[in-house]
Amino acid sequence: MIFIPLPFVVALLLLILLAALLRNQGYARGNRPFLALLALCALQSTIVGLRWGYGIAELRYVLPVLASCVPPLVLASFRSLIHRDRADSAARWLQFAAPPIVMVVLELLAPELIDAALIVLFIGYALAVLNLGRTGPDSLDEARLEGVVAAHRALVIAAVSLCLSASFDLVIFLDFEWSKGTNAALLVSNANLLWLLLLGLTAIVAARAQAVPAPDxxxxxxxxxxxxxxxxxxxxxxxxxxxxxxxxxxxxxxxxxxxxxxxxxxxxxxxxxxxxxxxxxxxxxxxxxxxxxxxxxxxxxxxxxxxxxxxxxxxxxxxxxxxxxxxxxxxxxxxxxxx
The missing domain is CATH 1.10.10.60 (Homeodomain-like)
Structure with a gap:
């Protein structure tokens, strides 16, 4: 019997969600951050399945870098629902590029700090996402009115998902400390199944609230x-x-x-x-x-x-x-x- 890891199932579901958005040209035009987020989550889920389902150990170097790209992309996605001055685009680019760069540096110089860095990263960006919607649905002033409440709920759930991932990373770290990673494969698969799928669902809900860009x-x-x-x-x-x-x-x-x-x-x-x-x-x-x-x-x-x-x-x-x-x-x- 062919063994199909659970993360592969999650990746397939995320790709179906991605296809649902791409089928609508209006949504695809205005939702590049959300589309990128769904694609990244699907890719990460696939890599997790290959790493822990089929034991491809070399992929352990890829996973932290991919994981570090998710929180900034979540922030960028929900920020696209808010009208803001684009003068600080350089700072925003640094906000997105810094986490994977830091992960690469840590892999080379201090791999023992990767888990702690990911936990801090996920919690920090979760707080930044919550800060975007701190004034309620009205803070998402670029979202269509009929979908703004659902988009705001998706924002909160996305922040919770990032915190959930941080908690799973902590549990996995403790498992390696206490039992040499005996339960790591099971923990990683279940964590991936839950929080990436949850994040994907919130992404498509929020993406549907995105107004189609007006022509010039x-x-x-x-x-x-x-x-x-x-x-x-x-x-x-x-x-x-x-x-x-x-x-x-x-x-x-x-x-x-x-x-x-x-x-x-x-x-x-x-x-x-x-x-x-x-x-x-x-x-x-x-x-x-x-x-x-x-x-x-x-x-x-x-x-x-x-x-x-x-x-x-x-x-x-x-x-x-x-x-x-x-x-x-x-x-x-x-x-x-x-x-």
């Missing part, structure tokens, strides 16, 4: 002009050819008729009209249904089918969304007013 003024103007051109082409199809009457109309079919990518059409409608494609098309249908109800004596059901709707429930729901009235009441009121 020139890019925004270009995008708006392109969106308007797309929307004008779609509107011509819907009005001149009454394409909205097609009860089997889909975004894909609309895109083929317009000669445009479906994503470009949906993006233009979302950005310019603040609606999804279904709502936008249904408003054309409701306009036509209103015309029929006002100008003809056909039944509400007949007007519904003429306008392109297939089900009465969807028709009634959309009619109320657009007019705030039921079709029957709208007909009575508008015929009275027109008379």
């Amino acid at each position: 003024a020139e890019e925004a103007a270009t995008t708006a002009a392109q969106d308007r051109e797309v929307l004008d082409r779609v509107n011509r199809l819907l009005t001149e050819q009454s394409l909205f009457r097609d009860e089997n109309l889909t975004l894909s079919r609309l895109a083929r008729r317009a000669g445009l990518p479906a994503r470009q059409i949906s993006g233009a409608i979302n950005r310019l009209e603040r609606k999804n494609v279904s709502q936008y098309i249904n408003e054309f249908r409701i306009t036509e249904a209103c015309r029929l109800l006002r100008e003809t004596d056909i039944s509400v059901t007949a007007a519904m089918f003429e306008a392109g709707f297939q089900t009465k429930s969807n028709f009634n729901r959309e009619f109320r969304r657009v007019t705030s009235l039921s079709p029957a009441v709208w007909r009575v009121q508008n015929r009275l007013s027109s008379g």
Whole structure:
């Protein structure tokens, strides 16, 4: 039977989380620190599995350096949810680069101090992370409002995870002191399983609260002009050819008729009209249904089918969304007013 160390399972789960973020281009664009954190956690978990699952002793030199990169990256990730002056970028770079440099120096000159240095490092950065959110969710002023509370909780949990790692490092250090590392493999695997996975989960929760970076003024103007051109082409199809009457109309079919990518059409409608494609098309249908109800004596059901709707429930729901009235009441009121 093939032996699969638990850290490999953790690495796989972290990679799945990473893929979930990368699938959304908006999240991937604005969440490089969180993406890097997930990738680093997955890499560290894999190295732990190779070191303690398969006994590759040479990797013991790699693990402290990798571990020392995690706390600064956690801090950088949550700092990306806070608006700050970038003038101190050199200091921040030193804040990130110093821990792995210190680990390399200790490996060369004083390897007996590595465990203590990692414990101090993890606790110190945990306190720095907590300090970022000391004033509550409002401190994360670059997070989207709908996700800021969850992001703040993730910040606290991430700080706790760093402290948890420090406590595991202490236990492992004591195990080597008292029993020559008899339980080290089990302790390291379980510690890795718990705190890296916990850190990965908090990273994806916080990453989803990250606002997509706004385009600059020139890019925004270009995008708006392109969106308007797309929307004008779609509107011509819907009005001149009454394409909205097609009860089997889909975004894909609309895109083929317009000669445009479906994503470009949906993006233009979302950005310019603040609606999804279904709502936008249904408003054309409701306009036509209103015309029929006002100008003809056909039944509400007949007007519904003429306008392109297939089900009465969807028709009634959309009619109320657009007019705030039921079709029957709208007909009575508008015929009275027109008379």
